[in-house]
Amino acid sequence: MEKITLELDEDNFPQLLSRYSPEKIKEMAIDMALKHYSERPVTAEMMYSCLANLESDLEGMFPKS
Numbered sequence: 001m002e003k004i005t006l007e008l009d010e011d012n013f014p015q016l017l018s019r020y021s022p023e024k025i026k027e028m029a030i031d032m033a034l035k036h037y038s039e040r041p042v043t044a045e046m047m048y049s050c051l052a053n054l055e056s057d058l059e060g061m062f063p064k065s
Contacts, residue, residue: 004044008051015058016051025051 006026010017016025032050033042040046 004042004047006044006047006051013051013055015055015062019058028054 006022006029008017008022008025013025020028026047029047029051030042032054033046036050037046
């Protein structure tokens with residue numbers, strides 16, 4: 001498997017970065033990508049897509065005041 005490096009910035013992923021370590025975020029992205037795309041090899045694009053959905057969910061649960 002190709003080594004994938006995720007680069008998340010505070011502007012696009014503030015909820016994730018404030019709640020989880022980089023290692024945990026990558027672990028979650030891999031798990032989500034494997035569940036959603038089980039028939040294909042995991043790619044960085046798949047992982048970013050899953051994390052964007054999770055970020056959106058967290059924003060809905062924890063809106064800024």
